[in-house]
Amino acid sequence: MKAIMSVGALIGVVGLLLLVGMILDIVPSNTVRLVEGYMPVQMLLELALFVAGFAGLSYMMTAMGMTFPRFWQGILFWAFILLYLKFRVYPPIPFSVRAMYGTVSLVAVFMWVSANEEDWKKFKQPIMNILDAQTGMNKLLRYAYLIVLPILIGGFSYNAMVPKSEEPIELRTVHPAPPASTKVHGKTYTLQTSQNPYRVNPEGKYDQEYTNANIVEQGMGRLMKPNANPWDKDAQGYLKYVREGGEIFFQNCHFCHGDNLNGRGLHAFAFNPIPANFTDPGTIAQLQETFIFWRVSKGGIGLPNEGFPWASVMPPWEQHLTVDEIWKVILFEYWHTGYYPRTWD
């Protein structure tokens, strides 16, 4: 038991040191990387590790005769969560969301300290001691609180009222509802029935299963299947179209959407919001191929009114690409990210 707890304590101390390092900017915040796509799970796991570490730490301290008052445990744990959310997670979480998490964890901490009568008593004991002020030390503390609290609260409210120039918060619809049909280069495409003419099997028939078998593999790196190289000289049909789509992508799209289709292209840093990240399971993996066709063809300017505030510099690619080229680029995007387009059924 003691061994397990001391391991826990060690984890707690190391984790705390890392976090303090990050807060003070000594340890770069990407020392332990948050992996794209796994970030929420990773955060939960890290927090669980911390909790285990703190449990161990508290156990060890009690064993060594240095019991940590429950009151401070609660307060410090809550402070810890707030600091973790602010300094550990990158890109930063907006304040409004952090405030939400903060409230939820405050409630959780309250539930923990008031789980039973005895715990609750332990928790509120230090507060009562200060209020009653029966020792000299407590008396001193009481006066200190009497003076410091109003100053702090006054200071906070002044801070809140002084005019500041923070960027206005902006929400937007990520995937607005598509129209029933779209007209590109003079031809009307019904989104529900149109198909990517290049998603074909060796017989030349539309075949999702065949093409899905040839996309890159999921997992770190997302590498192509060993025997499905679009750059093979003999590549025909689907794989050849993938290569042609890739050529168009790397002449037009990668400037924003990035070499790895993760929205971090050469010019992406200049734009706000940053370009769509196709490796994120929330983008093309969730959408039908015809939806992508509509968005690529019509661009940001073609967004419907619900798509407000249209914060997109995506050009209507029909002005630069042919219909065939657009379909091939879409084919490439699904191939390279290893996702399947969603189907209508």
Added chain:
Amino acid sequence: MKNSFSLKAGALLTTAFGIILVSGSTGSLTFAQDALPEGFKKSELAPEPSADMIEAGKRVYFTKCVWCHGVDGAGDGPGADRLWPRPRNFNQGTFKIRHTASGELPLFDAKKPIPGQNDLFETVTHGLPGSAMPSWEGILTEEQRLQVLSFVTTQLVKDRKFTDKQSEAQTVLQLEGLKPIAASEDSLKRGSELIVEKKCVECHGAEGRGDGNAFNLKDDWGFSIQPADWHKCWNFRGSRQDPYNVKNIFRTFSTGVNGTPMPSFADNSTVEERWHIANFVNSLCEREADGKPLSIDPLTDKPKINFVVSSGVVEGEIPADPEHELWKNRARRYVAMGGQITHKPRNFVNRIDDIWVKSLYNDKHIVFMFQWDDRTKSVAEGKLPWAPTQVNVDVKEQDPKTGEEGSIASHQNNYTVYNDAIAMETAVKWKELPAPIKPRYLFGSNEQYPVDIVKWEADGSLRAFKGTGWDKDFEERDTYEENIKILHSEWKNGRWTVIVQRPLGNKKDQDYDEDTFFEMGQYIPTVFFAWDGHNGDAGRKMAVSAFYYTFLEPPTPREAYIYPVAIAFGVVLLEGWVLTRRSNKRKGKTL
């Protein structure tokens, strides 16, 4: 290509012979010691990677790299022709960022992914900022990065062999063993003298903005190339995602950049001198007003962006002199610029990738100061190929096949020169736009909600345009031009400083339907455009920013002083109440 390489090898051989002859004639026995530049040490070549690694690397290469570097690794993939700098041609084994002496192959060992001992691994891991090469850390595993390098170094480097002891030697900079010299005032002063002595300024310019007489520099393959701008250390190829680290500069200065005109200075400078130079170059990189490095966004490896350009209030006249106290003390904003690649003529290789903006206002005017680095002062020589107002110009964009005439790469530094220019676009009637008040990107929503564009050009003109929509030509707006004024414009040592004054706007003197009215405490959508005349930028071929907000700082309202005091007093009362209750309760209990 081949020719230039063999010529170079020949020159190397001749020099080597020369050294042997000279050292032979003086009868020195410690030749090997003497020939080594200070701070370098001979080292063994790394063993050949295993066949498995090479085979696995092929799969990585053809998934990720081939698109720019090409099937044969000749730097001619489909993406290559619209990139500048171009992707590396691996065939000659010429690599820029190394710990090895000039001309030598970089360090690569498929079994040792150790920082400082594996140049190619670090390049793939951290990417090459300022070029299209991204950081592959977090995308490819360490193993995959070593695999793909095993493939590249054995299969795609064709003219040289990493393991051939006959032809290759490795002289490695012992960077870990060399202690940096603190960047004291003396060191910086010595550095500033040395960059003149060593002729750094000839290419990099008097203030290090890459604006020296090096305009037509070419790399080993004949493609145009430009000297680094020392003020943007986050764009240094060798910055290794740690741009303010002086060691990176020391390394590049010691080893040179193979394949480019940047030589190694190891032979003609001592280690101490190199630290002074590195310290000085590092000190030039843009910093906060208090001298701290700018905070770098780890996702983009560029300075973090704040999208609010706040304007400070001034009593009376706004100074026209950029050295004036008011301007000097004013906070500046970093505005990131990308190429305009949505409308023809598209600008895939914008040379201006950021500008700095400051702003001041008084009761009548708002003034903007734009500062940006541009290696060349460009004033139009030729006639514009298209009207500056025109959009969707029907230009033939080059057939993107590598090596063909008319490609972007062969065009670089070879354009007819047009005007350098800067412009700001603000929304008209922004108050009536639904929240968040932004017009449809990029050039105004429609006739009803246009944008107001004020453009300064290097020929001394200041003009106003109206933008009414995505695919619409701009309209000239003569009525506004008499209200706007150039206070200052100067190009000096690779940096433009332009100060433009415009009215705040009021219904008596300006047209509410056409001009932007600036109001205190409001967020006014603002976009910036920039043109580099030597890059063939004209009309819509330009660099663009995202939407920023101009914010006129309001004075602190009186309420901000009253309410907090009232609140604090309330808290005191509350405290009194709680304490009284508690003590009453206790008394009740004890009684």
